[in-house]
Each structure stands twice: as structure tokens, then as C-alpha cells.
Amino acid sequence: MVILINPLHHSSYRVVFSENRDIIDKTVNNIIEWLKTGSSDAKRPIDWDWDVEIIEKDDDHILLEAFHPKAYLKLVILVKYDQYLIKMAVNPLYPTKFLDNKDRIILYYYLLKANLNLPLAKVSLFGEDDEVLFLVDLDARTLGKEEFNHALEALYYSVIAFAKALEIQDEVINKYYENVSEALMDRLAKGEKPEQLVEYLIVKAGLPRDKAEEIVKETLYLMKKEAERRKTEETTLIM
Numbered sequence: 001m002v003i004l005i006n007p008l009h010h011s012s013y014r015v016v017f018s019e020n021r022d023i024i025d026k027t028v029n030n031i032i033e034w035l036k037t038g039s040s041d042a043k044r045p046i047d048w049d050w051d052v053e054i055i056e057k058d059d060d061h062i063l064l065e066a067f068h069p070k071a072y073l074k075l076v077i078l079v080k081y082d083q084y085l086i087k088m089a090v091n092p093l094y095p096t097k098f099l100d101n102k103d104r105i106i107l108y109y110y111l112l113k114a115n116l117n118l119p120l121a122k123v124s125l126f127g128e129d130d131e132v133l134f135l136v137d138l139d140a141r142t143l144g145k146e147e148f149n150h151a152l153e154a155l156y157y158s159v160i161a162f163a164k165a166l167e168i169q170d171e172v173i174n175k176y177y178e179n180v181s182e183a184l185m186d187r188l189a190k191g192e193k194p195e196q197l198v199e200y201l202i203v204k205a206g207l208p209r210d211k212a213e214e215i216v217k218e219t220l221y222l223m224k225k226e227a228e229r230r231k232t233e234e235t236t237l238i239m
Contacts, residue, residue: 021081024140028062028079031086034145035066040204045071045156046149049204051183067183069205072159072176075152079140086138090155092162093175095129110165118161120154134158177215180205184219194220 035050042048048068056063064077078087096104111123111132124133136151163172184197192200194216201212 020084020141024079024081024084027086027140027143028064030143030145031064031077031148034148040068040070040206044149045152046145050075067179069180069183069201069207071156072172073156074179075155084140086140086143087135088138088151088155089133089135090159091131091133092159092168092172094132094162094166094168094171095127096125096132097128097130107166114158114162118154118158120151121158123158123162132162134162180215181219181222184216185223188219188223 032052034046035048035052038047038049040048045068048070050066050068050071052064052066054062055065060081062079064079066075066077073090073092076089076091078089079085080087096107099107115122118134121134121136124135125131126133134155136155138147138151159172163169180201184200187197187200188194197216197219198209198212201207201215202209205212207215
């Protein structure tokens with residue numbers, strides 16, 4: 001799961017005029033509409049039917065999280081009112097803090113070179129473990145659907161290129177399946193049945209039925225093991 005403590009958020013003292021706030025709110029609503037309204041068999045990511053959730057909202061910022069089972073990783077969108085800015089990010093969850101100095105310097109050299117060559121996207125580090133983060137900055141007052149789609153595609157292109165360069169495709173794929181299982185667990189918690197989850201994966205992710213059934217079965221197993229673990233912990237506390 002993507003960590004929701006926002007590494008991109010920093011203080012600012014700019015004044016936001018009410019007319020600009022209205023424009024930014026309209027842009028946020030547009031983004032949600034662009035992502036939610038679509039079809040899973042569409043060719044472009046912007047035209048898929050994403051699951052979108054507002055994670056945080058106050059006078060300073062709005063934080064959105066979006067997921068689609070065709071996307072490798074979750075999308076995090078931070079809208080800052082005081083900067084008229086949208087930061088859209090994808091995190092391949094690759095910590096660099098634990099690399100030895102030589103490997104870290106080589107990686108940072110690669111990332112700096114990548115900043116020059118990546119279309120639209122840039123790469124940075126955040127968090128206590130110095131995880132690699134791909135992000136795009138967009139103007140919240142002027143953003144249109146096509147520009148948003150170009151940025152969206154650039155982020156996922158950047159992650160794929162990064163994974164290939166470091167030969168960590170397996171780690172990205174494993175994270176993808178974790179995200180899928182998490183989405184399935186959310187749907188189960190809302191009352192959906194296993195067969196509905198299978199259909200969800202067939203329709204939205206384009207998976208064959210046998211693969212979809214395998215993922216749902218594994219998710220149910222993980223949920224059962226987690227329930228047993230919690231029950232054991234509760235029993236231990238009572239005793």
C-alpha cells in the first residue's frame with residue numbers, strides 16, 4: 001500500500017484568491033471525473049475507469065489516491081491551494097537508504113541522468129528510507145485532460161524504464177499484486193462475493209478467468225490468515 005503520510009507537502013505563505021480557489025476546485029473535480037468515467041478496455045490510461053478516493057482534504061490541500069488493476073502502481077495526487085500546484089506521483093517503493101555508498105552513488109547518478117531524459121516526469125527521493133519517487137508538477141489553474149493524460153502516461157513509462165534499468169521488474173509486479181489484493185479486500189469488506197471479484201479482474205484487468213480465480217483464492221486465504229492472527233493476539237491480551 002502506498003504510504004499516505006505526504007512527503008511532498010511543505011509549508012508556504014502565499015495568499016490564494018477566492019477566484020483561483022474556485023478554479024482549482026473545478027480542476028480537482030475534473031480530475032476525479034476524468035479518472036472515474038471510462039472503460040477498462042480503453043487504450044489510454046485516462047480513459048480507464050479508475051477507483052478514486054479522497055484521502056485528505058482541508059483548507060490547505062487535497063490528497064487523492066487512484067488505482068486501476070491495469071496500472072502497475074497506485075497514483076497519488078496532491079493539490080496545493082497556496083501554490084496553485086498539482087503534484088502527481090507514482091512510488092515504485094524502492095528504498096535507497098540501505099544501499100552501500102558505492103551502489104547508492106551509482107543509482108543517484110542514474111537518477112540524475114534520468115531527470116534529463118524522462119518526458120515530463122522527474123525523479124526524487126522521500127521518506128526515512130529515501131525511496132525513489134516519480135512525479136509531475138502541473139498547474140492547477142490551467143490543466144486540461146490531454147495534458148493530464150500525457151503526465152499520467154509519462155509517470156508509468158518512467159517507472160517501467162526504471163524497473164528495467166535496475167532489473168527489479170519482479171519487485172514491481174509483486175507490488176502490483178499486493179495492490180490488487182488490497183483492492184479486492186476493500187470490495188469484500190463492502191459486501192461483494194468472490195465471484196464478483198473474479199468478474200472485476202476479468203473485466204477491469206483483462207485477466208483470464210483461471211488467473212483471476214487464482215488471485216481471488218489467494219486473497220481469501222490471506223484474509224483468513226490475518227483474521228486468525230488478530231484473533232490469536234486478542235486471546236493473548238485477554239489472558
